[in-house]
Amino acid sequence: MARRRERYGDLYEGDFGLSGLTARVCASPDPRPDLPAVLRLAVDVAGECEGEGAVELGNDLALLRGSGVGEDSLRAVWLATVDGRFDPADHGLGMGDWLERLAEHHPPRVRAETGGWGGGTRPEADEGRLRREVVAEIRTAGAEAQQVPTGFPGRALESLATESDADLALRLLLRVLKARGVPVGKQQFDRLMALDERLAYPGPLVYDGLTVRWPPVDPDRRDSEGDFGLTALATRFAGPWHALTPGEVLDGAVADDEAGQTPGSAAAVLLRDALRLLESPVPTGTITAVWDAASERGYDIERAGGDGRDWLRTVAAACRDHLARVAPAYEPRTVPAGSELADAVLDLLRESAPEFARGTVSPHDRPLTGPEAAEAVARVVADVDPDLGFRLLVRLLSVLAVPLPEERYARFRALGARFGLGARHVSEALERLVRRG
16 A cells, blocks of 8 residues: 655644554553553544544554564554553454554545645655665664663564555654653754655654754854844834733743754844844944834834843843753853954945835834934944844845845845855845846
């Protein structure tokens, strides 16, 4: 039986199919659920996404039952994925009997054509390549498991990958890692997330509950795909209405690590931005102006009774509090910013000056003219940090919707790459502004 792939992330929020069932067994409040309880959990899995979960569960079971994987291997994998909490043998069932019992209630099904869930195309995978990659990850995890008493079923998982279905073997591998607390290194985590993306899994399927050996927090390590730091915080405040208080918005930004980042990374890069501005010689009015421009005055710090430096002290305190909780070993250090790319940033800023002259930030409420905002950004580039200044320039172009010739947009992307910005950083902000042809 061949697996028909779907954009699983459009269907489910987390794990699904047989691996989703093992996750529910592990999460059961009863440490030793009985047979009827586990069968009810299977019904819950099948009922996900208005009954679409039955397709993946039924197909997973059919793939296992139709494979040449032996009884002992199936049993070893099952017990490891549920951390030994439900053993079919305790109920007089071999693994073949147990899978047959499940399959009686959840037979294989073909999903009706929907035109593509979520509007995307279905993922395609070279099955041979996928099997090789999954087997490699099983072996890497097995080497890690030797360091802890886990009873890692490496050979059994490899048998599933090669004789049944690599997609299912990958999901069951992840369940074993989580159930048995086997840590994975950052490089393996990144590879698992790349497989997640290729197979269109929901992101939490990999990272929820996984123990990762993260490298130390390092604000110099650029592993964010999109915006970060002060400009990402300011973007959260853009717009005329917010359901959250400024403190709640700040707390959300401070804790907003991406899936592949060491916990505390978002706070560390935001803290560095804040400290570089706080300790710089630029006037407080300049700091206030760049904040007003980047946030579109969505949070007017002067109207709230403060100024740019007052706000940055609040930001820095929130970052330190969060880092003390999630990365207590991290010691923030103010490292002087490099200046070698400052001229390149200022050149791009000057080329956009005519468009800035026609723009206004917050035109209907205490307007800030484009030239005033641009001058404040230039001061940050020249006197504080070209990297932060470049991010502020990209943000200002987006706020003022400055049209960009293709050639200048290409230079923005090239300069972003030299700063080590993520692949989406510049494109998400500026691509919509490019004038084609």
